[in-house]
Amino acid sequence: xxxxxxxxxxxxxxxxxxxxxxxxxxxxxxxxxxxxxxxxxxxxxxxxxxxxxxxxxxxxxxxxxxxxxxxxxxxxxxxxxxxx
Numbered sequence: 072x073x074x075x076x077x078x079x080x081x082x083x084x085x086x087x088x089x090x091x092x093x094x095x096x097x098x099x100x101x102x103x104x105x106x107x108x109x110x111x112x113x114x115x116x117x118x119x120x121x122x123x124x125x126x127x128x129x130x131x132x133x134x135x136x137x138x139x140x141x142x143x144x145x146x147x148x149x150x151x152x153x154x155x
Contacts, residue, residue, distance in 0.1 A: 086127045092117050093131025101140060101153050108141060110149035 093113055100108055110132065119125045132151065135141045141151040 084123045084126050085130075086121075086123045089117060089119060089124045089127035090131045090134070093128045094134060097131060097135045097140065106153055107144070108151045108153065110151075 096113060096116060097108060110128070113119070113128050113132070114125060117124070117128060119128050132141070136143070136151070139154050142154050144150040144152050
């Protein structure tokens with residue numbers, strides 16, 4: 072597991088395996104019919120406990136938002152609504 076958390080990038084704040092894992096988890100939750108996804112749940116499920124892994128999970132959320140799979144819930148930090 073340590074190898075997956077290996078941070079890359081100039082500032083060592085990016086773990087590519089966590090971006091992929093985050094995207095897969097978001098898609099799986101959407102397929103299961105989940106209506107809302109929280110950043111906290113993504114962190115906990117994937118064991119994102121470092122700055123690099125949490126940054127990478129946020130990148131996976133950003134990509135899901137860009138693909139119009141989820142949208143931020145206004146006024147709620149870390150809460151995203153599945154777009155149907």
